[in-house]
Amino acid sequence: xxxxxxxxxxxxxxxxxxxxxxxxxxxxxxxxxxxxxxxxxxxxxxxxxxxxxxxxxxxxxxxxxxxxxxxxxxxxxxxxxxxxxxxxxxxxxxxxxxxxxxxxxxxxxxxxxxxxxxxxxxxxxxxxxxxxxxxxxxxxxxxxxxxxxxxxxxxxxxxxxxxxxxxxxxxxxxxxxxxxxxxxxxxxxxxxxxxxxxxxxxxxxxxxxxxxxxxxxxxxxxxxxxxxxxxxxxxxxxxxxxxxxxxxxxxxxxxxxxxxxxxxxxxxxxxxxxxxxxxxxxxxxxxxxxxxxxxxxxxxxxxxxxx
Amino acid sequence: xxxxxxxxxxxxxxxxxxxxxxxxxxxxxxxxxxxxxxxxxxxxxxxxxxxxxxxxxxxxxxxxxxxxxxxxxxxxxxxxxxxxxxxxxxxxxxxxxxxxxxxxxxxxxxxxxxxxxxxxxxxxxxxxxxxxxxxxxxxxxxxxxxxxxxxxxxxxxxxxxxxxxxxxxxxxxxxxxxxxxxxxxxxxxxxxxxxxxxxxxxxxxxxxxxxxxxxxxxxxxxxxxxxxxxxxxxxxxxxxxxxxxxxxxxxxxxxxxxxxxxxxxxxxxxxxxxxxxxxxxxxxxxxxxxxxxxxxxxxxxxxxxxx
DNA sequence: GGCTATTACGGAAATCGTAACCATG
DNA sequence: CATGGTTACGATTTCCGTAATAGCC
Numbered sequence: 001x002x003x004x005x006x007x008x009x010x011x012x013x014x015x016x017x018x019x020x021x022x023x024x025x026x027x028x029x030x031x032x033x034x035x036x037x038x039x040x041x042x043x044x045x046x047x048x049x050x051x052x053x054x055x056x057x058x059x060x061x062x063x064x065x066x067x068x069x070x071x072x073x074x075x076x077x078x079x080x081x082x083x084x085x086x087x088x089x090x091x092x093x094x095x096x097x098x099x100x101x102x103x104x105x106x107x108x109x110x111x112x113x114x115x116x117x118x119x120x121x122x123x124x125x126x127x128x129x130x131x132x133x134x135x136x137x138x139x140x141x142x143x144x145x146x147x148x149x150x151x152x153x154x155x156x157x158x159x160x161x162x163x164x165x166x167x168x169x170x171x172x173x174x175x176x177x178x179x180x181x182x183x184x185x186x187x188x189x190x191x192x193x194x195x196x197x198x199x200x201x202x203x204x205x206x207x208x209x210x211x212x213x214x215x216x217x218x219x220x221x222x223x224x225x226x227x228x229x230x231x232x233x234x235x236x237x238x239x240x241x242x243x244x245x246x247x248x249x250x251x252x253x254x255x256x257x258x259x260x261x262x263x264x265x266x267x268x269x270x271x272x273x274x275x276x277x278x279x280x281x282x283x284x285x286x287x288x289x290x291x292x293x294x295x296x297x298x299x300x301x302x303x304x305x306x307x
Numbered sequence: 308x309x310x311x312x313x314x315x316x317x318x319x320x321x322x323x324x325x326x327x328x329x330x331x332x333x334x335x336x337x338x339x340x341x342x343x344x345x346x347x348x349x350x351x352x353x354x355x356x357x358x359x360x361x362x363x364x365x366x367x368x369x370x371x372x373x374x375x376x377x378x379x380x381x382x383x384x385x386x387x388x389x390x391x392x393x394x395x396x397x398x399x400x401x402x403x404x405x406x407x408x409x410x411x412x413x414x415x416x417x418x419x420x421x422x423x424x425x426x427x428x429x430x431x432x433x434x435x436x437x438x439x440x441x442x443x444x445x446x447x448x449x450x451x452x453x454x455x456x457x458x459x460x461x462x463x464x465x466x467x468x469x470x471x472x473x474x475x476x477x478x479x480x481x482x483x484x485x486x487x488x489x490x491x492x493x494x495x496x497x498x499x500x501x502x503x504x505x506x507x508x509x510x511x512x513x514x515x516x517x518x519x520x521x522x523x524x525x526x527x528x529x530x531x532x533x534x535x536x537x538x539x540x541x542x543x544x545x546x547x548x549x550x551x552x553x554x555x556x557x558x559x560x561x562x563x564x565x566x567x568x569x570x571x572x573x574x575x576x577x578x579x580x581x582x583x584x585x586x587x588x589x590x591x592x593x594x595x596x597x598x599x600x601x602x603x604x605x606x607x608x609x610x611x612x613x614x
Numbered sequence: 615g616g617c618t619a620t621t622a623c624g625g626a627a628a629t630c631g632t633a634a635c636c637a638t639g
Numbered sequence: 640c641a642t643g644g645t646t647a648c649g650a651t652t653t654c655c656g657t658a659a660t661a662g663c664c
Contacts, residue, residue, distance in 0.1 A: 001380055002309065004629095018644060031630050033645060043384065045391045050644065051638060058390045061467075065383035068466055069376060073308055076372035077350065083365045084352045151458075156466075160371060325619060338655050340620060345654095357619065358663055621660065628653070635646070 001042060003073055006066040008035040009047065013063055016053050068156060071131060078136035079160055082289060088139065090118040091295040094132040095142040097123055097218050097243040098262060099284045102167075103142060106302040114295045123243055125217040130155050133287045139296050141287035142303070144262075146171070146220045146228070149281050164286040166303050171220065171282050172263040172272040173202055174252045201276045204260075205229045213257035215240040215248050220260035220282075228280055308349060310380055313373040315342040316354065320370055323360050375463060378438060385443035386467055389596065395446065397425040398602040401439040402449040404430055404525050404550040405569060406591045409474075410449060413609040421602045430550055432524040437462050440594045446603050448594035449610070451569075453478070453527045453535070456588050471593040473610050478527065478589050479570040479579040480509055481559045508583045511567075512536050520564035522547040522555050527567035527589075535587055 011021035012032060022032040039062075040047050047059035055063055091110070095103060100123055107119060124132065126143050133141040145153040152163060204225065214222045214236035222234040238256040240248055249267055252259055262282035266272035286304065291297040318328035319339060329339040346369075347354050354366035362370055398417070402410060407430055414426055431439065433450050440448040452460040459470060511532065521529045521543035529541040545563045547555055556574055559566055569589035573579035593611065598604040 001384060019642090028631055029644070030632080030646085034630080037645085043387050045387065047387075053644090058387045061386045061390050062383060064467060065379060065386060069379050069383065072372060072376050072379065076369060076376065077308065079368045079372060080350050080352065080354075080365045083368050160368075326617090335656055336619070337621090337657080341655075344620085358617095360619090615664100617662105617664080619660105619662080622658085624655105624657090626654085626656100629651085631648105631650090633647085635644105637642105637644080639640105639642085 001039070003070060005035045005039045005042075006062075007070055008032050009039055009059075010063060010066050010070070012036060012048065012053060013055050013059065018053065071134065071156065075134035075160060078134065079289065082136055087293045089116075090120065091140065091293065091299065092120045092122070092138040093140045093142065093299070094122045094124055094129045094138040096126040096129050096144050097245060098265065098282070099129075099142040099144040101265070103303075106299060109302055110295055110299040113298050117295050125243070127156065130161065130287050133289060134161055136289070139288065139293060140299060142166070142284060143287055144282060144284040146224050146260075146280055147283050148279050151283075153283055153285050155285075155287070160289065162288055162290070164288075164300065164304055165283065166286050167284045169262040169264060169282045171260050171275045171280055172266055173207065173275060174219075174249065174259050174261050174266045175271045175273055176253050176255055177269065177271055202273045204275055204280075207258070208234060211237040211257040213238045213240055213248070213251055213259045215242075215259055217241065217243050218245060218248050218259075218261075220280075225260060308346070310377060312342045312346045312349075313369075314377055315339050316346055316366075317370060317373050317377070319343060319355065319360060320362050320366065325360065378441065378463065379466075382441040382467060385441065386596065389443055394600045396423075397427065398447065398600065398606065399427045399429070399445040400447045400449065400606070401429045401431055401436045401445040403433040403436050403451050404552060405572065405589070406436075406449040406451040408572070410610075413606060416609055417602055417606040420605050424602050432550070434463065437468065437594050440596060441468055443596070446595065446600055447606060449473070449591060450594055451589060451591040453531045453567075453587055454590050455586050458590075460590055460592050462592075462594070467596065469595055469597070471595075471607065471611055472590065473593050474591045476569040476571060476589045478567050478582045478587055479573055480514065480582060481526075481556065481566050481568050481573045482578045482580055483560050483562055484576065484578055509580045511582055511587075514565070515541060518544040518564040520545045520547055520555070520558055520566045522549075522566055524548065524550050525552060525555050525566075527587075532567060 008021060008025055008027070011024055012018055015021040015024060018032045018036070019029045022029045025032070027035075036048060043058070043062070045058045046056050047062060048055055093103070093107070100121065103121065107121065111117070111119060122132070122138065126145060129138075129141040129143045132138040143153060143155065147153050149168065150165075152165070155161070155163065208229065212222055212234050213219070216223070218240070222236055226234050236257075238251065240251060242248075245265060248259060249270060251257070253270055260275065263272050263274065286300055288296065288300065291300055315328060315332055315334070315338075318331055319325055322328040322331060325339045325343070326336045329336045332339070334342075343355060350365070350369070352365045353363050354369060355362055400410070400414070407428065410428065414428065418424070418426060429439070429445065433452060436445075436448040436450045439445040450460060450462065454460050456475065457472075459472070462468070462470065515536065519529055519541050520526070523530070525547070529543055533541050543564075545558065547558060549555075552572060555566060556577060558564070560577055567582065570579050570581065593607055595603065595607065598607055
């Protein structure tokens with residue numbers, strides 16, 4: 001199970017083609033074929049169906065591990081290099097879209113403290129944030145996600161990375177204004193219940209059958225919600241893969257479906273119906289691999305000093 | 308970073324010798340030397356001091372990753388084989404010493420339901436339990452450990468393994484009878500506070516300077532306690548590496564030091580002073596990689612139905 | 615000088631590319 | 640028959656063992 005073989009295996013699996021994977025990796029189709037054959041003979045079982053190419057059940061299991069192993073391998077290399085290389089003078093921050101919201105002022109403060117340093121901020125999907133920090137591409141990461149109150153986020157590569165909680169916030173369902181739940185609770189509105197302040201509060205399980213937008217990089221991923229309410233499945237009626245909050249809100253407003261977001265992100269043109277059911281909150285965490293760089297330390301302090 | 312190179316690297320690191328590692332792995336000293344040289348040249352930095360052999364700082368970082376990577380590699384292979392091989396007819400349970408305590412009756416019940424199946428129970432250190440389950444050596448694992456109430460145990464290889472909480476129990480310090488804390492609280496006893504029922508309750512931080520026995524496979528590891536109270540360090544005055552509870556209790560009774568244990572394990576010849584400070588509990592979890600085997604499912608149900 | 619790691623070198627094995635082959639749509 | 644995966648084969652490289660060399664107690 002040479003890492004090279006694993007790498008071509010995942011490439012083939014997500015290209016759905018030997019030749020495409022070969023091109024991506026700079027190999028010949030032949031080499032890729034040999035890699036897969038070697039893996040299959042080593043493990044004693046077919047890993048891929050051919051023509052069309054798709055993973056067998058055994059291949060699926062291997063895929064789950066392979067990505068993590070390769071990432072960890074990169075993380076190891078990065079970690080070793082970090083102990084050798086002198087700390088960088090620049091500060092590169094990676095953040096998931098919703099985690100980056102309140103970052104600007106702190107970055108400004110950090111720049112004021114260290115006027116010389118060059119700053120960079122990259123917005124990327126949640127998984128890539130921790131990946132970028134683990135592989136030393138960025139020095140600091142800011143990820144958001146859904147978890148139980150005061151529970152850490154379930155991050156990959158958890159080992160060798162440090163995380164510091166920064167904020168926790170209530171979740172709400174973003175709903176277009178002309179919608180049964182958006183009006184004050186009435187006995188007729190299914191799933192809505194009277195609550196304090198005249199606002200409805202909604203139970204997640206009652207919304208399983210609503211139209212949902214799956215925006216896994218931005219809002220609460222439907223998979224996470226499904227897991228939280230048990231085996232019930234939230235089916236995506238619409239998928240949004242971008243990272244722009246306003247676009248998502250516009251989609252919701254246009255009636256393409258609902259999404260679960262931290263309450264403060266939902267603009268007034270939409271209704272924000274607080275979620276109460278399973279104890280879920282929106283959480284953001286700072287991810288780093290040691291804060292030896294002064295700028296990084298300062299920014300981390302600023303971020304964690306806030307509440 | 309070929310896994311073979313990593314494997315010999317960890318072997319060398321924990322043998323403290325190239326030649327010893329070579330023998331363990333069935334290589335020549337020369338091959339081992341070449342492996343280390345290859346790793347060092349790949350990573351661009353020395354990983355080991357020679358003569359005596361000990362890891363450099365970079366080597367330490369690599370070691371942290373290497374073990375996890377190799378384990379995950381084995382877990383991947385095991386996981387793939389599991390999807391192919393038909394489920395075993397036997398049931399092999401691995402358990403850490405304190406997790407195994409209440410297992411016997413449930414095993415008996417499981418045998419009654421499936422009279423034919425061959426059962427095995429292996430007691431091993433905590434880390435090895437999850438390792439054994441991950442690498443398919445055993446079908447079911449029962450691990451105990453320390454965590455915050457209702458928090459999952461921090462297990463390695465967490466991915467691809469399922470865990471089910473089974474019990475949670477309060478912790479206590481086991482103290483020989485003639486000991487200041489073992490008497491009902493008096494103003495003079497340092498660290499002790501009056502509590503309900505006339506028993507003392509003790510704050511962990513007040514005991515940092517006591518004589519401690521480190522029995523990491525059996526009691527709460529001192530490292531865990533240190534982490535729980537912050538940077539403070541519990542220094543082991545005595546180390547016990549076995550897995551026999553009675554031996555440990557005898558050591559405590561003989562005055563070699565104290566240990567933190569789940570309250571119910573402390574026999575009446577010792578005093579069990581409840582811990583109250585950082586919210587720590589003794590927790591046991593069931594670890595498995597899918598419960599397709601009926602016997603395993605039954606035993607799991609029995610274990611989780613309790614409490 | 616004894617123990618242990620490193621270097622030199624040669625044979626065996628693995629790896630990848632070219633090219634011929636074969637199967638499926 | 641065309642696209643795309645497999646197999647055959649050979650050049651290159653890698654890997655490991657033997658053996659000679661060098662460094663530290």
